[in-house]
Amino acid sequence: MIKSARLNSVGVFVCHCGINIASTVDIEEVKRQLAGYPGVEFVKDYQYMCSEPGQLLFKEACRSETVGGVVVASCSPRLHETTFRRAAAEAGMNPYRVEIANIREQCSWVHHDEKEKATIKAVDIIKSVIERSKRNESLSSVSIKTVKKVLVVGAGISGMQAALNIANSGIETYLLDREPSIGGRMAQLSETFPTLDCSQCILTPRMVEVGQNKRITLMTYSEVEEVSGYVGNFKVKVRRKAAYVDWDKCTGCGLCSEKCPKKVPSEFDRSLGRRKAIYSQFPQAVPNKTVIDRESCLYFKTGKCRLCVEACPLGAIDFEQEDRIEEIEVGAIVVATGYDLYEKEKIEEYRIGYCEDVIDGLAFERLLSSSGPTQGRVLRPSDGTVPKEVVFIQCVGSRDPDHHLPYCSRICCMYTAKHAMLYKHRVPDGQPYVFYMDIRSGGKNYEEFVQRTIEEERVLYIRGRVARLYRDGKKVVVVGADTISGKKIEIRADMVVLAMAMRPSGGIGELSKKLKIQVDQNGFLSEAHPKLRPVETLTRGVFLAGCAQAPKDITDTVSQAGAAASMVLELLSNEELTHSPTTAWVDEELCAGCGQCVAQCAYGAIELDTRRKKAHVNDILCQGCGACVAACPSAAVNQRNFSISQYYSMIESIV
Amino acid sequence: MEQKEGSMDKENRAFEPKIIAFLCNWCTYAGADLAGVSRIQYPSNIRIIRLMCSGALDPTYVIKSLLEGADGVLIGGCHPGDCHYISGNFKARRRVAVLKTSLKEAGLEPERVWLRWISASEGAYFAKTVEEMVLHLKRLGPNPLNSMWAI
Numbered sequence: 015m016i017k018s019a020r021l022n023s024v025g026v027f028v029c030h031c032g033i034n035i036a037s038t039v040d041i042e043e044v045k046r047q048l049a050g051y052p053g054v055e056f057v058k059d060y061q062y063m064c065s066e067p068g069q070l071l072f073k074e075a076c077r078s079e080t081v082g083g084v085v086v087a088s089c090s091p092r093l094h095e096t097t098f099r100r101a102a103a104e105a106g107m108n109p110y111r112v113e114i115a116n117i118r119e120q121c122s123w124v125h126h127d128e129k130e131k132a133t134i135k136a137v138d139i140i141k142s143v144i145e146r147s148k149r150n151e152s153l154s155s156v157s158i159k160t161v162k163k164v165l166v167v168g169a170g171i172s173g174m175q176a177a178l179n180i181a182n183s184g185i186e187t188y189l190l191d192r193e194p195s196i197g198g199r200m201a202q203l204s205e206t207f208p209t210l211d212c213s214q215c216i217l218t219p220r221m222v223e224v225g226q227n228k229r230i231t232l233m234t235y236s237e238v239e240e241v242s243g244y245v246g247n248f249k250v251k252v253r254r255k256a257a258y259v260d261w262d263k264c265t266g267c268g269l270c271s272e273k274c275p276k277k278v279p280s281e282f283d284r285s286l287g288r289r290k291a292i293y294s295q296f297p298q299a300v301p302n303k304t305v306i307d308r309e310s311c312l313y314f315k316t317g318k319c320r321l322c323v324e325a326c327p328l329g330a331i332d333f334e335q336e337d338r339i340e341e342i343e344v345g346a347i348v349v350a351t352g353y354d355l356y357e358k359e360k361i362e363e364y365r366i367g368y369c370e371d372v373i374d375g376l377a378f379e380r381l382l383s384s385s386g387p388t389q390g391r392v393l394r395p396s397d398g399t400v401p402k403e404v405v406f407i408q409c410v411g412s413r414d415p416d417h418h419l420p421y422c423s424r425i426c427c428m429y430t431a432k433h434a435m436l437y438k439h440r441v442p443d444g445q446p447y448v449f450y451m452d453i454r455s456g457g458k459n460y461e462e463f464v465q466r467t468i469e470e471e472r473v474l475y476i477r478g479r480v481a482r483l484y485r486d487g488k489k490v491v492v493v494g495a496d497t498i499s500g501k502k503i504e505i506r507a508d509m510v511v512l513a514m515a516m517r518p519s520g521g522i523g524e525l526s527k528k529l530k531i532q533v534d535q536n537g538f539l540s541e542a543h544p545k546l547r548p549v550e551t552l553t554r555g556v557f558l559a560g561c562a563q564a565p566k567d568i569t570d571t572v573s574q575a576g577a578a579a580s581m582v583l584e585l586l587s588n589e590e591l592t593h594s595p596t597t598a599w600v601d602e603e604l605c606a607g608c609g610q611c612v613a614q615c616a617y618g619a620i621e622l623d624t625r626r627k628k629a630h631v632n633d634i635l636c637q638g639c640g641a642c643v644a645a646c647p648s649a650a651v652n653q654r655n656f657s658i659s660q661y662y663s664m665i666e667s668i669v
Numbered sequence: 670m671e672q673k674e675g676s677m678d679k680e681n682r683a684f685e686p687k688i689i690a691f692l693c694n695w696c697t698y699a700g701a702d703l704a705g706v707s708r709i710q711y712p713s714n715i716r717i718i719r720l721m722c723s724g725a726l727d728p729t730y731v732i733k734s735l736l737e738g739a740d741g742v743l744i745g746g747c748h749p750g751d752c753h754y755i756s757g758n759f760k761a762r763r764r765v766a767v768l769k770t771s772l773k774e775a776g777l778e779p780e781r782v783w784l785r786w787i788s789a790s791e792g793a794y795f796a797k798t799v800e801e802m803v804l805h806l807k808r809l810g811p812n813p814l815n816s817m818w819a820i
């Protein structure tokens with residue numbers, strides 16, 4: 015490429031930057047000092063190197079001179095490194111052989127009154143960069159072909175939204191959920207704050223849209239088994255769990271469930287209702303297919319029954335079915351695995367008060383839901399009577415770093431206000447009480463919503479923590495303190511609703527390990543940067559959305575899912591991805607296989623081949639930070655064009 | 670070695686310490702650029718070497734600088750939590766702490782090595798840090814290794 019160039023020789027351009035550099039640094043003196051410096055082939059100066067004529071001069075030298083590299087002494091590399099490297103490439107020189115010496119921001123501009131010293135410093139700066147440049151390698155950026163397909167893990171509202179946005183942009187999308195149906199938690203909700211839209215009414219059309227989208231392949235009742243590869247080329251093994259029903263035949267008619275004699279508590283109804291051993295998750299399920307819960311099924315337990323087989327007109331029941339592993343290839347992955355509630359059993363101080371009438375927020379949603387176990391009537395689970403006094407307790411498990419979880423679950427203030435309001439709508443002569451620490455209602459129309467609950471619905475808000483619960487006959491006595499009046503409060507409640515803290519979905523730990531992404535101290539998925547890269551993870555090509563990242567409401571969930579989708583589209587809009595080649599590499603001769611570098615890399619880019627006892631850097635995952643280079647006790651790891659010997663020679667040249 | 674300002678002799682006042690700085694590309698190097706853009710003047714005793722991240726600082730770079738005769742070494746990185754590569758600055762902090770103990774054992778003042786978190790917006794703080802470091806090193810006197818070689 016470079017005609018008979020001596021690779022360790024360099025040409026130097028010194029820029030005047032008008033008078034910005036030249037009025038402080040004596041350019042002639044610099045040229046004199048550098049003229050005989052080892053390896054320097056020529057030193058030229060020019061008024062403005064970044065101008066058209068300056069660039070022409072530079073390109074001409076790259077083309078014709080017999081140098082291995084060029085140093086431009088000018089402004090900060092943060093400004094024009096790209097400019098000069100691009101120009102070099104156009105002139106046929108490897109761009110990674112161009113280096114910038116910063117003699118403006120870090121010299122002439124900060125030493126106005128010390129012209130002589132500034133000149134000496136400028137010479138030093140240039141010398142050190144010459145030393146680095148002499149040892150630079152020609153590099154070319156790593157490029158990777160991308161698979162234009164996407165996997166979305168978790169099909170709650172966030173996963174559905176991301177999948178729709180991506181698929182509607184023309185990209186094949188797999189939408190995976192471990193449950194039989196898509197929809198997630200939103201499918202369990204009754205009405206949603208702050209507008210009180212019926213959740214099913216806004217969700218169901220979306221679910222249908224997802225189900226009918228030609229570019230979305232649903233993989234429900236499935237789990238991520240194994241992930242390999244990297245951005246643009248992930249290979250994912252998906253476990254398609256055996257439903258014991260042939261979904262190609264099943265139409266979801268429900269005759270099997272009708273005939274099934276075995277009833278168990280329904281997870282979807284938070285155990286307030288029951289389902290059969292063969293069941294569809296909920297009436298609006300997408301896909302509308304049934305599954306057999308092997309643990310409860312009489313046939314699997316006793317070898318007898320098979321009533322569903324008789325009931326099914328299509329012969330879809332298949333007790334012989336087994337889990338299948340399906341392998342898919344995708345270019346990007348969105349993780350949208352949502353949340354669970356903190357278990358109420360963990361709240362020791364309330365335990366003796368627990369009975370069927372002490373329930374969590376999601377269970378109360380099921381009571382309020384018109385498609386729920388009570389068709390939307392608020393009834394006590396214990397005896398089916400209408401509760402006349404209901405206590406709602408906020409922040410249960412949240413904001414309690416000493417005993418439970420340190421963070422605020424962010425939406426419990428809002429849904430508790432909603433619960434109290436909806437309760438009043440259902441039971442106008444009932445009295446709701448809310449125990450709160452303080453009200454966090456930041457969100458459009460949120461504060462107004464809470465105010466409406468307090469003023470119009472006459473909900474009694476009591477500021478204070480509940481110390482304990484105990485049972486007294488059919489009542490649950492709530493003992494707390496009103497921190498405003500300082501009085502002790504006891505309420506004999508018919509029902510207690512606990513606004514349990516939100517936690518990341520169970521299994522997020524294993525999933526994050528498979529995906530090589532990080533979780534934060536509370537187990538939620540970590541974003542790459544809390545402000546500027548909120549939907550990326552540190553693993554390139556893996557994005558996140560919804561409550562898997564942190565507790566949030568539907569509005570924020572949907573916005574975040576859209577953002578994740580747009581990041582995916584940006585990534586896959588290129589046929590090939592390019593990646594900076596200034597990556598780390600391991601000199602196998604020196605590598606002792608100690609593995610220290612592996613732990614240093616925040617990106618999981620280094621693997622230790624335990625059999626050969628050699629570390630290996632994955633070029634595509636490496637972000638070029640150099641942490642592993644500094645950590646290696648055998649100096650076996652080096653970073654291209656940021657090598658240890660380059661640093662040593664730079665140090666020698668300036669001390 | 671333990672001179673106070675008052676007792677600084679003539680020779681020391683004339684002494685111009687040489688500082689090598691290893692600055693991370695994303696924060697402190699950018700902070701130094703900002704000092705320039707803001708035309709904040711500071712002593713010219715410093716020579717800056719750019720690292721991609723303070724976590725790339727091999728302690729031997731510091732040792733080598735001191736052995737070659739630098740009077741002080743400044744390491745600059747992003748504030749905790751702000752490292753472009755997540756946790757490089759914590760790695761740097763650990764390494765520098767270990768390094769300082771070994772310097773002490775080798776009879777070299779650990780205070781010749783400064784580690785500072787300076788963000789891209791802290792141009793003035795960068796300039797002030799250089800000023801302070803120059804002053805501190807003037808008080809401390811030249812790198813003893815230098816005079817040893819000079820004999």
Ligand SMILES: Cc1cc2nc3c(=O)[nH]c(=O)nc-3n(C[C@H](O)[C@H](O)[C@H](O)COP(=O)(O)OP(=O)(O)OC[C@H]3O[C@@H](n4cnc5c(N)ncnc54)[C@H](O)[C@@H]3O)c2cc1C
Nearest residue numbers: 168170171172192198199206207352353375560561567568
């Ligand atoms: C009591 C209560 C009331 C609420 N009321 C409102 C309201 O009125 N208004 C409002 O805006 N918000 C409300 N919310 C919040 C709302 O539920 C969430 O914002 C929303 O459901 C988050 O959607 P998501 O897709 O992030 O998560 P989810 O709905 O939790 O969906 C996650 C999906 O991922 C699947 N999944 C999980 N882990 C895996 C895995 N490892 N592999 C495969 N699949 C997996 C799950 O099966 C699930 O389908 C309420 C929350 C609660 C607790």
Ligand code: SF4
Nearest residue numbers: 615636637639640642
């Ligand atoms: S340079 Fe940084 S990103 Fe690359 S392998 Fe080493 S530690 Fe990982």
Ligand code: FES
Nearest residue numbers: 693722746747753
């Ligand atoms: S990038 Fe600045 S310390 Fe890591």
